[in-house]
Amino acid sequence: MHAFIPAEGSESFLIDELSRSGISARVLNSFTLTDQLPEPSILAFALQTLPNATVVTGASINGWADHIIAAMLVALNDDQPWRLHLWPAYGEGKAGQHRCELILAALPERLKKRRRSLLRSWQKDSVITQSGEALVQAVLTSPETGFVSAAPITEGLSAILSNHIAGYIPHAEDKAAPSRAFAKVVEAELRLGHQIERGQTCVDLGASPGSWSYVAIQRGAHVTAIDRSPLRNDLMRSPRLNFIQADAFKFKPETPVDWLICDIIAAPQRSIDLLLEWLREKQMKRFIVTLKFKGNDEYHLMDQLKKDAPPLCADFRLTRLCANKNEVTAFGLTAK
Numbered sequence: 001m002h003a004f005i006p007a008e009g010s011e012s013f014l015i016d017e018l019s020r021s022g023i024s025a026r027v028l029n030s031f032t033l034t035d036q037l038p039e040p041s042i043l044a045f046a047l048q049t050l051p052n053a054t055v056v057t058g059a060s061i062n063g064w065a066d067h068i069i070a071a072m073l074v075a076l077n078d079d080q081p082w083r084l085h086l087w088p089a090y091g092e093g094k095a096g097q098h099r100c101e102l103i104l105a106a107l108p109e110r111l112k113k114r115r116r117s118l119l120r121s122w123q124k125d126s127v128i129t130q131s132g133e134a135l136v137q138a139v140l141t142s143p144e145t146g147f148v149s150a151a152p153i154t155e156g157l158s159a160i161l162s163n164h165i166a167g168y169i170p171h172a173e174d175k176a177a178p179s180r181a182f183a184k185v186v187e188a189e190l191r192l193g194h195q196i197e198r199g200q201t202c203v204d205l206g207a208s209p210g211s212w213s214y215v216a217i218q219r220g221a222h223v224t225a226i227d228r229s230p231l232r233n234d235l236m237r238s239p240r241l242n243f244i245q246a247d248a249f250k251f252k253p254e255t256p257v258d259w260l261i262c263d264i265i266a267a268p269q270r271s272i273d274l275l276l277e278w279l280r281e282k283q284m285k286r287f288i289v290t291l292k293f294k295g296n297d298e299y300h301l302m303d304q305l306k307k308d309a310p311p312l313c314a315d316f317r318l319t320r321l322c323a324n325k326n327e328v329t330a331f332g333l334t335a336k
């Protein structure tokens, strides 16, 4: 069984999305459960996946530790680097957090007895998972119940396994940014594990009032921003910004750029076609593109992107970001 954490308010959209891949789903404690993973494994409305999850009931502190270890012994090789996401999904207070701390404290001693080598390969240093690592997850839906999952992060799973606990990334705040839209580009970078960097080139389509360009400029990138309206005055004066007042759908860079960032208000099919065209022509190395949906009956349009984009990409993601409302964001790395 596989368990998915739906993006906020997207439970029914996730069920529809799975059903369009021929997968039926059921719901338990706000988790969406299936017996199959979609192929390709891209789910816009799931923030996190617990592959091969088992249901835990009636577990004590030591019982939880043993369930986690049992899942690891099935899925992980000896010495395989792994990380643990352990979190409470119940209650408002600190009780759940405290119980997780107790489970965490019980784990090393019990793991030492069962598979000492895995104690040595536990990665606790950073949140960024590397290929070849495994992700071990345990979520408490009450003190005694929940799910555990352990899975190597294979290429096929990387787009639906988040580095962030429960797939959640808090809204970035920056009062100096022209608008709250800047949080979307920051969240997509975090999920992708690649940031816009100093000296890189960036095309920002549908750039006004300029939050995405603001992020890129702050990072030291050179931005070509295209919109019908100018950006905020201070950004327009930036030596790192080249503003072009034009139709963003007609713009192409003279030479390929490091980043395409695109937040045009347009029918989703137009943004999908634009992204696929840029990918086919290898106009950019990395991309972040929002798809803005007017109605829930338009989500099936993403299915074409799920089919056509992955072969053109080294890494392709499609996610309703925590900072998205009626949008879904496509982001990734273009194939070399």
Ligand SMILES: C[S@@+](CC[C@H](N)C(=O)[O-])C[C@H]1O[C@@H](n2cnc3c(N)ncnc32)[C@H](O)[C@@H]1O
Residues within 6 Å of the ligand: 178, 179, 181, 182, 205, 206, 207, 208, 209, 210, 211, 212, 213, 226, 227, 228, 229, 246, 247, 248, 249, 263, 264, 265, 266
């Ligand atoms: C959501 S806003 C972009 C916000 C921007 N990412 C930011 O963070 O400030 C969408 C922009 O798309 C622009 N837009 C819509 N259609 C366009 C087109 N065909 N060509 C250029 N810009 C367009 C609008 O003028 C608007 O400024």
